[in-house]
Amino acid sequence: MPNHAEPSSRLTPPINKSNLSVTELKEVARNLRRHVVKMIAAAGSGHPGGSLSAADIITALYFRVLRYDPHNAQWPDRDRFILSKGHAAPILYAALAESGYFPVEELLTLRKLDSRLQGHTDRNLTPGVEMSAGALGQGLSFSVGVALAAKLDRRDYRVYVLLSDGECDEGQTWEAALSAAHFKLDNLVAIVDCNRLQLSGWTRDIMNLEPFAQKWQAFGWHTIEIDGHDFDGILAALQECQNMKAKPTVVIAHTTKGKGVSFMENNVSFHGKAPTPEEAEKALKELG
Amino acid sequence: MAGISTRESYGKTLVELGKDNPNIIVLDADLSPSTMTHFFAKEFPDRFFDCGLEEQNMIGIAAGLAASGKTVFASTFAVFASCRCFDQVRMCLSQMGLNVKVVATHGGISVGEDGTSHQAIEDLALYCALPGLTVIVPADGIETAEAVKVAASTYGPFYIRLGRPKTPFVYPESYHFALGKAVTMRQGRDATVIAMGIMVAMALEASDVLARQGIDCRVINMHTLKPLDEEAVVKAASETGAIVVAEEHLAHGGLGSRIAQVVAREKPVPMGFVNLGDRYASSGKAEELLERYGLTAKDIEEGVRAVVKRKQDT
Ligand SMILES: Cc1ncc(C[n+]2csc(CCOP(=O)(O)OP(=O)(O)O)c2C)c(N)n1
Ligand SMILES: [Mg+2]
Numbered sequence: 001m002p003n004h005a006e007p008s009s010r011l012t013p014p015i016n017k018s019n020l021s022v023t024e025l026k027e028v029a030r031n032l033r034r035h036v037v038k039m040i041a042a043a044g045s046g047h048p049g050g051s052l053s054a055a056d057i058i059t060a061l062y063f064r065v066l067r068y069d070p071h072n073a074q075w076p077d078r079d080r081f082i083l084s085k086g087h088a089a090p091i092l093y094a095a096l097a098e099s100g101y102f103p104v105e106e107l108l109t110l111r112k113l114d115s116r117l118q119g120h121t122d123r124n125l126t127p128g129v130e131m132s133a134g135a136l137g138q139g140l141s142f143s144v145g146v147a148l149a150a151k152l153d154r155r156d157y158r159v160y161v162l163l164s165d166g167e168c169d170e171g172q173t174w175e176a177a178l179s180a181a182h183f184k185l186d187n188l189v190a191i192v193d194c195n196r197l198q199l200s201g202w203t204r205d206i207m208n209l210e211p212f213a214q215k216w217q218a219f220g221w222h223t224i225e226i227d228g229h230d231f232d233g234i235l236a237a238l239q240e241c242q243n244m245k246a247k248p249t250v251v252i253a254h255t256t257k258g259k260g261v262s263f264m265e266n267n268v269s270f271h272g273k274a275p276t277p278e279e280a281e282k283a284l285k286e287l288g
Numbered sequence: 289m290a291g292i293s294t295r296e297s298y299g300k301t302l303v304e305l306g307k308d309n310p311n312i313i314v315l316d317a318d319l320s321p322s323t324m325t326h327f328f329a330k331e332f333p334d335r336f337f338d339c340g341l342e343e344q345n346m347i348g349i350a351a352g353l354a355a356s357g358k359t360v361f362a363s364t365f366a367v368f369a370s371c372r373c374f375d376q377v378r379m380c381l382s383q384m385g386l387n388v389k390v391v392a393t394h395g396g397i398s399v400g401e402d403g404t405s406h407q408a409i410e411d412l413a414l415y416c417a418l419p420g421l422t423v424i425v426p427a428d429g430i431e432t433a434e435a436v437k438v439a440a441s442t443y444g445p446f447y448i449r450l451g452r453p454k455t456p457f458v459y460p461e462s463y464h465f466a467l468g469k470a471v472t473m474r475q476g477r478d479a480t481v482i483a484m485g486i487m488v489a490m491a492l493e494a495s496d497v498l499a500r501q502g503i504d505c506r507v508i509n510m511h512t513l514k515p516l517d518e519e520a521v522v523k524a525a526s527e528t529g530a531i532v533v534a535e536e537h538l539a540h541g542g543l544g545s546r547i548a549q550v551v552a553r554e555k556p557v558p559m560g561f562v563n564l565g566d567r568y569a570s571s572g573k574a575e576e577l578l579e580r581y582g583l584t585a586k587d588i589e590e591g592v593r594a595v596v597k598r599k600q601d602t
Contacts (some may be wrong), residue, residue: 139348152358
């Protein structure tokens with residue numbers, strides 16, 4: 001049965017996540033953003049914008065919310081985090097490494113030949129990665145299947161899936177949205193990284209999604225809107241969805257693409273372009 | 289004609305499997321009365337999910353269930369199971385290597401009256417193109433039951449193409465299906481017909497006629513297209529010196545292409561191809577269409593005579 005690679009013996013000790021304060025979470029997020037810049041700069045290619053916009057959401061999940069054991073990646077009762085927007089792999093890899101799934105030094109092998117850290121996520125190579133993604137629009141369907149399995153097996157794990165706003169153009173996302181509500185998957189939470197930019201421009205110009213929250217409501221989802229860079233708001237939303245019964249929850253997280261690096265913020269050209277060594281140095285200085 | 293449709297055999301086999309294995313989950317896309325997964329749905333309503341007309345979503349859901357340890361069967365018509373959700377199959381089943389069995393019914397032109405939109409004749413090219421997929425086309429109801437059971441107990445993604453109409457039995461009840469192992473239905477020295485699905489019965493019919501004309505024709509059922517039993521192909525080429533491939537599929541990318549690749553590499557001999565060529569069919573009764581588009585025992589006979597002649601001429 002194909003499965004995750006063996007965890008490395010040289011593991012970073014996991015951060016005790018149960019009691020990190022918001023101040024400490026901010027520190028973790030800053031560190032993850034630094035990893036993202038360094039990894040993509042070292043690789044010479046990649047997608048910084050969508051990793052940086054999702055950094056705070058992913059920090060909140062991996063360092064406060066999710067239940068998991070990095071030494072037992074296949075633990076059947078682990079909460080599942082599914083990255084649907086597979087091009088944001090660097091921020092997930094950074095979170096997994098800092099959580100103890102594999103050594104932090106391995107992050108710099110991103111996109112290199114023989115690396116376990118592929119350009120887009122691969123569940124058969126990277127410990128902790130639940131789904132291979134990269135063709136946008138498939139993650140919510142996969143998550144519906146995982147949430148259904150929890151119901152069938154009477155397990156209480158929760159399923160969190162991170163979508164991009166761009167992939168809400170995909171018809172399949174809405175097929176999955178219909179089905180999650182139809183199957184009453186209250187153990188499923190979709191978080192949409194609404195950074196308002198897609199590959200070639202603003203979502204409102206490329207393909208308007210508005211009225212966005214109303215669409216999810218009309219599809220039968222409990223809908224929460226937050227500032228995706230405010231930890232209090234993220235944590236409150238992820239708490240609120242735990243009380244929902246018979247309905248999936250969507251957290252529409254308003255974010256800034258490239259968040260944390262001034263010249264990448266709201267800059268569509270940093271959707272899929274690596275910083276030059278000089279730009280990376282400048283970015284790291286800004287991040288501190 | 290004694291026989292049942294391969295889809296009916298599938299539907300009944302699923303119920304049997306469901307009784308023994310609580311881990312089996314069945315998905316359908318609003319076609320369960322036609323794909324015959326409705327038998328399973330009735331028996332095990334908690335383990336059946338109708339995904340509605342959402343084939344792409346169905347494949348993703350199947351993958352999520354399989355990633356959580358389930359053995360998943362997902363069914364719809366072969367046209368939709370291949371063309372509508374190919375990217376999903378590529379990512380979720382081939383690349384992730386998950387334990388999902390796509391069992392697609394109404395394959396080929398023998399669907400009949402529904403016409404070109406409903407006739408899957410490119411599905412095998414698509415599925416065979418994907419690394420890690422096992423692709424099977426059973427020849428009758430008995431082989432279908434066996435193949436479905438083997439799929440259920442073999443880890444990994446499968447595509448099984450079934451048909452709509454009743455298909456004559458070519459096997460006795462005692463038949464044992466061996467995955468990836470071609471079945472020599474009849475020995476012969478002058479030429480070999482390699483067939484799959486409904487073409488197997490026709491190949492046997494053709495070889496009867498040919499025998500009376502003094503042509504001793506081997507018939508092989510290549511039920512597993514991928515992985516292909518290359519040994520059986522090479523043996524047929526070496527021992528009979530001429531091969532005709534018969535399939536209910538377009539000319540390109542199906543069984544004929546796959547076998548020609550092996551023959552060209554290992555043992556070049558004259559080859560003939562009985563298939564749909566490079567065109568769509570139309571509405572009509574199944575038998576009328578098979579006749580019109582060149583998929584009959586007669587077409588196989590002619591194909592064999594032609595390769596035997598070429599063999600003698602060289
Ligand atoms: C099905 C599919 N079509 C096209 C692409 C190419 N692509 C990669 S990212 C992207 C859009 C990026 O915008 P968004 O989805 O909003 O992601 P984010 O802003 O979070 O980076 C596109 C079109 C793809 N990966 N998958
Ligand atoms: Mg976006």
